[in-house]
Every structure is written in structure tokens, then in C-alpha cells.
Amino acid sequence: MTRDGGPLLKVEGLRAFHTSKQGIVKAVDDVNFEIYPGDAVGLLGESGAGKTSVALAILGLFERRSRYYSTVAADGVTKKLWSQKDEARKKGLTSEDLGIDLPGTEGSVWFQGQDLLAMDEDDLRKLRGDRITYVPQGTTKSLNPSKSIGYQTGEPITSRKEKKADKEIQEMILDVLDIVDLGDMDIRKDMFPTDFSSGEDQRVLVAMSLISKPDLVIADEPTTAVDGAVRNKILDAINIARKQMGLALLMITNNSSIVAETCDKVGVMSSGRLMEFGDVTTVMKSSRHPFTRAFLMANPNMEMIRRMKEKGLRLQSIRGSPPSAVALPSGCPFNPRCSYATNICTQTVPDFREIEKDHWVFCHHSEDLPEL
Numbered sequence: 561m562t563r564d565g566g567p568l569l570k571v572e573g574l575r576a577f578h579t580s581k582q583g584i585v586k587a588v589d590d591v592n593f594e595i596y597p598g599d600a601v602g603l604l605g606e607s608g609a610g611k612t613s614v615a616l617a618i619l620g621l622f623e624r625r626s627r628y629y630s631t632v633a634a635d636g637v638t639k640k641l642w643s644q645k646d647e648a649r650k651k652g653l654t655s656e657d658l659g660i661d662l663p664g665t666e667g668s669v670w671f672q673g674q675d676l677l678a679m680d681e682d683d684l685r686k687l688r689g690d691r692i693t694y695v696p697q698g699t700t701k702s703l704n705p706s707k708s709i710g711y712q713t714g715e716p717i718t719s720r721k722e723k724k725a726d727k728e729i730q731e732m733i734l735d736v737l738d739i740v741d742l743g744d745m746d747i748r749k750d751m752f753p754t755d756f757s758s759g760e761d762q763r764v765l766v767a768m769s770l771i772s773k774p775d776l777v778i779a780d781e782p783t784t785a786v787d788g789a790v791r792n793k794i795l796d797a798i799n800i801a802r803k804q805m806g807l808a809l810l811m812i813t814n815n816s817s818i819v820a821e822t823c824d825k826v827g828v829m830s831s832g833r834l835m836e837f838g839d840v841t842t843v844m845k846s847s848r849h850p851f852t853r854a855f856l857m858a859n860p861n862m863e864m865i866r867r868m869k870e871k872g873l874r875l876q877s878i879r880g881s882p883p884s885a886v887a888l889p890s891g892c893p894f895n896p897r898c899s900y901a902t903n904i905c906t907q908t909v910p911d912f913r914e915i916e917k918d919h920w921v922f923c924h925h926s927e928d929l930p931e932l
């Protein structure tokens with residue numbers, strides 16, 4: 561994955577494991593990908609695949625949240641796992657060194673030459689909300705009902721140490737609210753989130769993610785639970801901002817049409833693993849992975865629906881259910897649901913390998929699949 565200037569973000573051997581009474585929950589396991597400046601990368605996959613966990617891990621939020629929720633439960637198994645993690649970290653040891661699965665994050669997330677996973681919280685906070693911003697999943701809960709829309713939109717810059725003149729801030733607020741197309745914001749910016757529809761609130765959160773002119777925006781299902789018109793406005797706003805600001809995007813979604821409309825590259829996730837990564841046209845039209853093919857047949861984009869109709873093909877759901885992240889099958893986690901599985905698939909974890917330039921797959925049998 562090389563290109564002049566190098567990647568903006570490089571995710572290397574990323575693991576993000578939760579704890580539960582039953583033991584370790586492998587939300588993200590050995591995920592590797594890169595995002596170049598200005599690129600839009602989709603992270604596509606079924607519910608529970610680990611997409612949000614990848615986002616939280618990049619932002620340095622995964623471990624703190626996971627630990628917080630598990631200590632609320634505070635059973636003996638989770639306590640022991642987290643204390644093992646603390647001991648290992650003090651000694652600079654990893655799961656691999658100890659031969660056991662530790663909770664939390666491991667691996668590296670390189671951003672502009674710094675490993676975010678090794679950074680202390682103060683330094684990370686300076687990047688988060690400024691150079692890397694996040695539009696969280698389930699967005700409208702993220703707005704404060706008692707603060708005005710204008711105030712909250714400006715918060716990512718007003719909360720920073722280097723203060724800007726009030727006039728400059730007001731102009732920046734109106735500029736980003738204009739990108740998300742919220743109408744006459746001169747007046748409406750003084751209103752509160754409850755005075756806005758949920759689709760409008762969602763666009764306010766997109767505006768908040770843009771105001772600092774970040775290098776990377778991570779948008780986690782930003783169009784969930786909105787109608788088609790609002791969805792288009794949100795996607796248009798993201799596309800306009802990308803062009804105006806040259807920012808890179810990580811678009812998390814389970815909708816292949818959104819990836820086709822907004823992204824240059826896509827990673828397809830299942831059971832915490834990146835199953836395939838490549839440019840959108842290659843992955844959507846010439847996938848070399850059984851999971852990607854099954855997922856796209858079950859969740860086609862508009863062009864695929866047209867092609868399927870021409871060929872007389874019908875929508876097909878992926879057979880079986882995703883395995884539990886606490887008890888994944890050995891070998892390839894897709895093997896119980898895969899029509900191409902052989903013995904090696906149940907015994908050996910595939911490598912994530914580059915089968916052609918910039919096209920990566922996690923499968924023993926990519927080369928044996930029939931042409932699409």
C-alpha cells in the first residue's frame with residue numbers, strides 16, 4: 561500500500577478486546593489498513609462486525625470505555641482480565657508475549673507519524689476533536705439539550721486553548737452550518753436541539769465534526785434512522801466538505817450504496833476481522849472473498865440490484881448467523897457459513913495478503929473462487 565507522501569493513518573495489527581463474564585470478546589482482531597490524505601475509505605459490515613470498535617480504538621476511546629462498562633458489571637472474570645492487562649502493560653508485555661488474550665487495545669495506529677495507542681491522554685485529547693473528529697453512532701443523544709445549536713457547533717474550537725476572535729468563530733460556525741444545509745442559520749443557530757428535527761440534529765453533529773477543518777473525519781453510520789432526503793443531504797455535506805477542505809474520511813456503514821456513493825476504498829469486516837480491502841470498484845465488482853460476495857448479494861447497492869435483475873438473480877441472505885465474538889470458531893471465523901470452506905479453513909487462520917496491487921484479502925481460497 562505505497563503512495564508518495566505516505567499514509568495519513570496506518571492501522572497495524574490492531575486488536576480491541578472487551579471482557580465479559582464468559583471471557584474475552586474479540587471485537588477487533590489483527591486489523592490492518594491505511595488511509596491516505598484526502599481519501600474516503602468505507603468500513604462495511606454486518607452488525608457486531610467490530611466497525612465501531614475500530615473507530616473507538618483509533619480515537620483512543622476503546623479501552624477506557626470497555627473498562628468502564630465492564631467494571632460496572634464488576635464480576636470476578638472481568639476484574640482478573642483487566643488486572644492481568646495492567647500487570648502486562650507495566651512490564652511492557654503483550655498478549656503474544658504472554659500467550660494469553662488480554663483485554664483492551666494492542667497494535668499500532670500511526671497518525672502523522674505518531675502512534676495514537678502509545679500516546680498519553682493529554683496529547684491524544686489535543687488531536688481528538690481537532691485533527692481527527694468523530695460523528696458518533698446514535699448521534700442525537702450526543703447533543704446537549706440545554707445549549708444552543710450555534711454554541712455546540714462552535715465548541716470544538718472554543719474549547720481549545722488557542723482562542724479565536726468571536727467574529728471569526730461566528731463566521732466559522734455559519735460556514736459549516738451552511739455546508740450541512742440547515743437553512744437560515746443566522747436566526748436558527750440560537751435555537752436548541754429539541755427545536756430541530758432528528759435529521760437536522762444529525763447534520764449539526766456533522767457540522768461539529770468539520771469546524772476544526774480536521775485531517776480525518778470518522779463518521780459512524782451518520783445516516784441511520786433518517787429518511788432518503790435527509791440521508792442525501794448528509795452525504796452531500798460530507799462530499800462537499802471533503803472537496804472544500806481536502807479531509808480524509810472513514811465512513812462506517814452497513815449500507816453498500818453509501819460506500820459506492822462516498823468512498824474511494826472499502827474494507828469489509830466480519831467477526832472482528834478485515835475480510836477484504838481495496839478500491840471500491842474492485843471490491844464491489846470483482847471481490848475475491850466469499851464473505852464480501854455473500855454480504856453484497858444480501859445488501860446490494862443500486863447498480864448491483866440492476867445487474868442482478870438483468871441476470872435474473874435474487875437477493876440472498878448470508879446463511880447462518882454470525883458467530884459469538886466470545887466463542888469464535890477456530891481458523892477462519894467465517895468457516896461455518898462459507899460454501900468454499902475446506903479443512904484448512906477450520907484449522908488455520910488465513911493471512912491478510914495482497915493478491916494484487918492494493919487489493920488485500922483474508923482467505924485461503926481467494927484464487928480458487930469463480931470469476932464474478
Ligand SMILES: Nc1ncnc2c1ncn2[C@@H]1O[C@H](COP(=O)(O)OP(=O)(O)OP(=O)(O)O)[C@@H](O)[C@H]1O
Nearest residue numbers: 578579585587606607608609610611612613629885
Ligand atoms: N462494552 C462491551 N462489552 C462487551 N462486548 C461488547 C461491548 N461493546 C460491544 N461489544 C461487542 O463487540 C463486538 C463488536 O461490536 P461493535 O459495536 O464494534 O460492532 P459494529 O460493527 O459497530 O456493529 P453495529 O453495526 O451494530 O453498530 C460485538 O460482538 C459486540 O457485541
Ligand code: SF4
Nearest residue numbers: 892895898905923924
Ligand atoms: S478462508 Fe475458507 S472459510 Fe474463510 S472465507 Fe476463505 S474459503 Fe471461506
Ligand SMILES: [Mg+2]
Nearest residue numbers: 611612613697
Ligand atoms: Mg457500530
